[in-house]
Amino acid sequence: MTILVVAEHDNxxxxxxxxxxIAAAQKIGDQIEVLVAGSECAGAAEDASKAQGVTKxxxxxxxxYAHRLAxxxxxxxxxxxxxxxxxxxxxxxxGKNFMPRVAALLDVAQISDISGIVNENTFERPIYAGxxxxxxxxxxxxxxxxxxxxxxxxxxSAGGNASIEKLELIKDSGLSxxxxxxxxxxxxxxxxxxxxIVSGGRGMQNGENFALLESxxxxxxxxxxxxxxxVDAGFVPNDMQVGQTGKIVAPDLxxxxxxxxxxxxxxxxxxxxxxxxxxxxxxxxxFQVADFGLVADLFKAVPEFEALIAx
Amino acid sequence: xxxxxxxxxxxxxxxxxxxxxxxxGVDLNNVKMSVNPFDEIAIEEAVRLKETGIAExxxxxxxxxxxxxxxxxxxxxxxxxxxxxxxxxxxMQPLAIAKILNAIVEKEKPELIILGKQAIDGDxxxxxxxxxxxxxxxxxxxxxxxxxxxxxxxxxxxxxxxLETITVKLPAVVTTDLRLNEPRYASLPxxxxxxxxxxxxxxxxxxxxxxxxxxxxxxxxxxAERQAGIIVETVEELVDxxxxxxxxxx
Numbered sequence: 001m002t003i004l005v006v007a008e009h010d011n012x013x014x015x016x017x018x019x020x021x022i023a024a025a026q027k028i029g030d031q032i033e034v035l036v037a038g039s040e041c042a043g044a045a046e047d048a049s050k051a052q053g054v055t056k057x058x059x060x061x062x063x064x065y066a067h068r069l070a071x072x073x074x075x076x077x078x079x080x081x082x083x084x085x086x087x088x089x090x091x092x093x094x095g096k097n098f099m100p101r102v103a104a105l106l107d108v109a110q111i112s113d114i115s116g117i118v119n120e121n122t123f124e125r126p127i128y129a130g131x132x133x134x135x136x137x138x139x140x141x142x143x144x145x146x147x148x149x150x151x152x153x154x155x156x157s158a159g160g161n162a163s164i165e166k167l168e169l170i171k172d173s174g175l176s177x178x179x180x181x182x183x184x185x186x187x188x189x190x191x192x193x194x195x196x197i198v199s200g201g202r203g204m205q206n207g208e209n210f211a212l213l214e215s216x217x218x219x220x221x222x223x224x225x226x227x228x229x230x231v232d233a234g235f236v237p238n239d240m241q242v243g244q245t246g247k248i249v250a251p252d253l254x255x256x257x258x259x260x261x262x263x264x265x266x267x268x269x270x271x272x273x274x275x276x277x278x279x280x281x282x283x284x285x286x287f288q289v290a291d292f293g294l295v296a297d298l299f300k301a302v303p304e305f306e307a308l309i310a311x
Numbered sequence: 312x313x314x315x316x317x318x319x320x321x322x323x324x325x326x327x328x329x330x331x332x333x334x335x336g337v338d339l340n341n342v343k344m345s346v347n348p349f350d351e352i353a354i355e356e357a358v359r360l361k362e363t364g365i366a367e368x369x370x371x372x373x374x375x376x377x378x379x380x381x382x383x384x385x386x387x388x389x390x391x392x393x394x395x396x397x398x399x400x401x402x403m404q405p406l407a408i409a410k411i412l413n414a415i416v417e418k419e420k421p422e423l424i425i426l427g428k429q430a431i432d433g434d435x436x437x438x439x440x441x442x443x444x445x446x447x448x449x450x451x452x453x454x455x456x457x458x459x460x461x462x463x464x465x466x467x468x469x470x471x472x473x474l475e476t477i478t479v480k481l482p483a484v485v486t487t488d489l490r491l492n493e494p495r496y497a498s499l500p501x502x503x504x505x506x507x508x509x510x511x512x513x514x515x516x517x518x519x520x521x522x523x524x525x526x527x528x529x530x531x532x533x534x535a536e537r538q539a540g541i542i543v544e545t546v547e548e549l550v551d552x553x554x555x556x557x558x559x560x561x
Binding site for chain 1: 322324327328330337404405406409431432433434435436437438439440441442443444445448449450451452453465468469470471472473474475476477478479480483489490525526527528529530531532533534537538539540541542543545546547549550552553557559560
């Protein structure tokens with residue numbers, strides 16, 4: 001039983017969710033190969049070979065894989081896929097994009113966003129935005145899985161010593177073309193990998209007031225988030241949205257400010273280790289999931305909080 | 312240009328989900344059902360393409376029990392021209408749905424197929440990608456902007472960390488993200504008109520598709536509940552707890 005983990009990477013290094021997918025693979029078997037498909041991606045391959053638990057790294061290094069177009073990556077994975085019992089990748093926008101193509105071309109089901117592993121063919125996964133957890137079993141010969149980034153602790157990124165093997169497979173479907181990326185230059189950590197998140201809701205009243213949270217985030221080295229209500233009201237852009245329709249996060253500390261705690265928001269953050277809620281409405285549902293609740297006017301409490309954490 | 316869209320029948324997004332006591336699934340009795348919100352965005356996008364003269368016909372497909380006619384009528388009231396119901400009582404999983412859609416694509420030959428990026432019941436986010444693979448065509452998932460140019464479609468996609476723009480040859484599959492558009496409400500005259508629009512009905516058998524489930528649901532449980540925490544009285548107390556009790560801040 002050999003498992004293939006398709007790496008999420010930026011050509012230079014592998015991204016943290018890849019380590020989580022490897023950790024999940026370790027719960028199934030110990031022969032774990034990692035595929036790094038990219039362009040000038042020797043750095044990422046080297047990085048993958050050092051991750052603990054990896055037995056072999058396969059590298060497909062060619063411009064056709066530069067932007068991880070779903071058609072090309074899927075064709076590549078399918079070409080080598082028959083040799084594996086499980087094909088896994090993290091539930092990132094890239095993984096969600098190519099993996100179902102792999103499953104369809106192999107004529108097997110995909111099990112999306114697994115949050116638990118019962119045995120080699122039985123998995124747990126959240127449904128209905130995390131309002132229920134389903135345990136599902138597949139009878140397909142190859143198990144195609146995407147792994148929830150917050151569900152497992154990633155393997156250590158150093159200490160491994162896997163061999164690196166080059167693949168001379170060039171798959172270019174010619175169906176799609178990459179035009180451009182507009183990646184937001186973040187001065188703060190990315191939401192989905194941050195260990196602390198400061199998030200604001202409708203209670204912030206307007207976009208300017210988010211500056212209050214920004215200074216707290218800067219002091220804590222935290223990422224900034226928002227509820228859908230704050231996004232819908234136009235206070236902040238959509239990529240800050242935490243919730244069922246936004247990002248799913250599970251930091252060590254989640255500070256919810258002026259967020260009432262709608263189900264759709266809770267679905268995105270309730271796996272956080274410690275939740276703090278600051279809200280003036282003592283009946284707000286957010287207090288039912290918060291480890292520490294403070295019933296207070298955020299415009300007084302937040303500056304006070306900032307002053308105290310600086311001291 | 313012909314555009315095909317989907318309208319999955321799902322539990323309305325406002326409904327509180329309750330897991331059945333026997334852990335066989337979630338309670339669907341007397342629960343309000345609606346068009347999957349992401350599919351609504353797909354329908355809206357297709358109707359806008361028709362209004363700007365780019366699309367000639369918008370066809371809406373729903374797969375499931377005969378009750379899915381309601382969701383097809385909703386799409387017709389929003390501006391789709393005709394409906395296709397693939398009627399089955401089987402538990403329909405993404406691969407089987409993609410195979411059915413592929414059979415319809417072969418029949419109807421649409422140049423653009425727009426689906427929601429995921430359905431809010433199973434949260435799988437698979438069907439559009441699987442359909443594109445089976446049809447041997449390109450895909451643009453999680454679209455926040457769609458522009459038809461000659462024989463291709465240029466799509467801005469929501470990806471981790473920002474946006475990506477790709478151009479895909481037609482025919483192609485596009486799946487919708489939240490920001491693509493804001494769906495309209497159906498007007499009463501349009502609801503009345505929708506009642507006269509045609510709906511064809513097929514069975515998976517008619518389309519030659521085996522829809523036997525590949526994945527068996529063993530049980531469905533409520534998520535682990537969080538222990539309710541404590542209410543602190545002051546900001547000092549809060550900072551003290553975070554710093555000294557749970558040690559999450561320096």
